[in-house]
Amino acid sequence: MFLLEFFGPQHNLMVDILRPVIFFILSLLAIWLINLWLCRNLTMTRSDTELNIHFSWLLLFTGYGIVVSGFAIYLSTLFKEEKIESTYAVPYLILGLLGLGLGFYLNRKIAHRLSQEEER
């Protein structure tokens, strides 16, 4: 019920618009902070710092994308049960898909690098 209260429609355009934006900014901030920690501790390769960074971004964005997309789907199901318009869950779904998109991009980037390394 907390979720409905917190993410349900407030019928206030400002609130309904700002909430996902704040959610997005906050999650980005969280991701960035985790990344700062993670890219210093995750050593997928010893010598290639950039690759380690990319990998940590990949992990975070992919994780974020999966979690947020799941959350958006769950939210829309919840909204549907409560007869609330599921459009309110779409921003979160977009955020989740964005995370997955970035993860996919980083994955390609890493794969490219690795193939380059291999060639070398």
Add this chain to the structure above:
Amino acid sequence: MINPALFIGLGSTGTDILEYLQLLVLEEYGVTSLPVFKYLGIETNESHMPKASIGRSDVKNEIEMIYPTISSTLEIKDKLLSNQRPYLEDWLDEAILDIPGNSFTLGASNIRQAGRLCLWENWAKVAEALNDAKAKVTNNANIRETIKILREHYERVGKKVSSSEDLVGVTPNIYVVGSLCGGTCSGMFVDIAYYLRHILGLWASNYANKLSTKIQAIFTILDEKLLSRSGLPDLEKWAANCWAGLLELDFYSHPWSLYDLKLPDGVRVRSNDTPFDYTYIVSCSGQGGTYWKADGRQPDLDGLNHMVAMVLFTEAVGDLYGRKEEIRTDFRGFTRAGVPNQNEHVPCLASCGISAIWYPKYRITLAVACEIAEKMLEKWQGAPDALDQISIQEEARQTWERILDENMAFLTKRPGGSIEGGIKEEFDKQKPKLLTMSMRRILEEIGIEGMVAGFKEGGECDEIVSSQLAAFKKNCMNALREAVIQRINRVQNLSDVDRFLEILDQQIDKTVTELPTRYPVITPLFLDELEAKARVDIWSILSLRGKEVSKEKRQRVFNDCQRYLTSILKHLRGFRARSTLFELREVLGVGVAPSAEAAITTRTLKQEIREMLIKLREAVDKLREEGEEAIKGIPRQEGVEIIANNEHNDVEEDVRVLKGRLTGADARRWKDLLIQMFTITEGDVSIKETLYEFLKHNKNKIASRITFPLQRWALEYAEGFNIASAIQRRMDRATMVLLARRALPYMGVSGDTVRLHRPPDFLCGNDEESMVNIKALQDTLADTSSQNRIAFGKIIRTPEMDHLLIFYTEQGLLYMDENITTAELFWSKYRDIVAKDPYELHTRKGGRVHFDVRMEKRRQEAIRLVRISKELFSKEDGSQSDIFEVTKEGFIFRYVDSIGIHAIWAVDRQGVDVITSDEQVYELFKSKVLKAIYDTGEAKMRDKINALIARLEEREGQEEARQTALYYKDVMVNYFSPKGG
């Protein structure tokens, strides 16, 4: 000491004897001849070819054969008619020119005149060969060469020879051998003997030479058994030939006889010297043994020839020349020597016999050496099935990698360093600036674009690499060769090295396959692009690690550039090296055969190894053959008893025992032996060879380099075997006596023969200094308590011939008529042939009369009587004579010959031969003249002579008168001294 010697074999028997002699020399020295020896065979039978090899297939027969044959006697007949052969007219019986077939190419048909004719018709050829032979045996260079060979031989057999020891004498001796039965030897020996005297200046008057070089002859003749046999068609002719030959030899040995001939080349030889200094005659039957085959039906001529060869060997080679010469000198000094008997024969003949006990130590030690050497060579060959494949593979791989690494770097070398070194240097120089300067700037300073351009095909780098290819190939070849040689020397197994080569080839092939087949594609490096690659992306910036990432990226780009350049260089180098490495396989010759041109000039390593393996295989075969031949091929001859150093008298047991002792010797001894095998000594310099160098020699050299030290070592163990002692322990006395008696002369001798104070026989062999064993043997053989005994007058210690115990006897000063038991048989056959044979038996037409000293004496006496008759008992104007009848045509002498025919001798027109050929006529004339002399009396004869001298002085001068006075002084002494009267 060995003296230079010329051995001349006349006819088939002569050449056979020389072959046996070579066999004996081969046994002793391992070679059939020495540079100071010359074997010359003179044979009229073109089909009688001497064996190509002696003893072993690889040992050449050293006889120089001369075939003086006549292809057409009709041609000679024509030449005689046209006066182109004046020198033949004196002696040739023209009947032989009409012989059926009209040629003498397959022997002299048992006609002595034919033998002589063959010689004279081919005089230039024979004379040249004799002169060449003389040059060879008197050549100082050959003497030096012989000394060298002997030193090597003694070194091999472990005999210590001091440097001052005279190994070779300077005086050559000449030996003429043959059979008097046929036509060749019997017909030509006299001319050859006198020609040899002529070319060597060996005349009695030439004392200096007379005392040195000796010409000796050994002739075989028929024995009693053969002479008594009937049914053999040629037997009578052989017997007659023998006797005619002996008669001529006897004649020319007589002090009254004169050899006076103008030879075909115009040389005139006039001498009353004997043809030979010493002549031996031997037959198949001796006084103590015979050379007849076991069935007793066939004479063992090979055995007899072998015995003659042994006589020559012991004299010319075996250092017994001095001993035998002592015997001969004693005979020569005997009062009977040279004194004719009542039949005017001289004791110019001798006979001898020899037998021996032989311990074949050279053969035994050679067999041992061969067997051990065979095993060594087999080890060097190796067995392909027993190789450690894994270790060979690993070592080959490592070797190739090392060679490749060392030499690939060489391809990019340039003055002052290498290309990759230059790249590294440039990059290292810029490295510190990596964090402070822009990437573009750094790469610009390195000049990376120029560098890349330099890698283009035909560019600077390509040129450098291409120019080094030849040297690269050479270095690789050398390195490969060196690796193979090292492996040969280290593992000493050619099968291993062969496999090693195969794997090396596979490795090279693998490398070649991995190398680029195209020139590298050079992608230009764009500085903007490189700079972009070094830029930091947003993700790194967001992660607050931009600086770190930037450093890494710049470093990476920097390294990538360097790596790119290096990889291009490697690619380029690999591409260029590919074909060269492929060519390198041609050097190995395993998987790739060399081109036709290269195959002519160079040999591949595989070929070398294969050749070495073939060589080793051949050497093993040779050693096996040699080793087997050494024992199984021990010649067994009558008169030579083989003894071994064990109780079973088994030579093969000796080989086994000796082999065991050698193989069981300590490691230090073997090490010394291997050093000897691998060391070459030239003068004072010794060079130690590696196995590879050693295997480069030919198979014979390889075999001999191994067997020589082994044999010498084996000989050390074989030393000390005392034959004289061993036979006394092992042989019963009867057998010993039987063997010793085989040394009695091979000629039946009867009548009054000379026995020297010091008997002309000896027993020689090696023994302790005190000669205790030989003395004991001598005593045993001469045991007076036994009827079957033989006494040897002298014992001689011959340490240099420790493998032979020799029994030798000799009987000299034999008259052909008095002392040869078969003389009557010979005479009878001789007379038969003279009476019925269509061809002249002697070498001069007219026959025996020319070789009868009594006839010669009679002739000279007749000449003297005619002179006395004319000068003292006839008037100078021919108007009156007390001896002759005076006619218008001059003095004549009427007589009735032995047949009763009344005849006339025209004294002035006919020679004295008219009366000397008929004894009765001669005696008639002689008695008439002597009657006149003695009727005249000494005082009146003196007056007559003085009147003649006075007349001559007045008319012819003092010199003529003086000569006449001297002549008649002899006459007076002869007829009126108590002795002459």
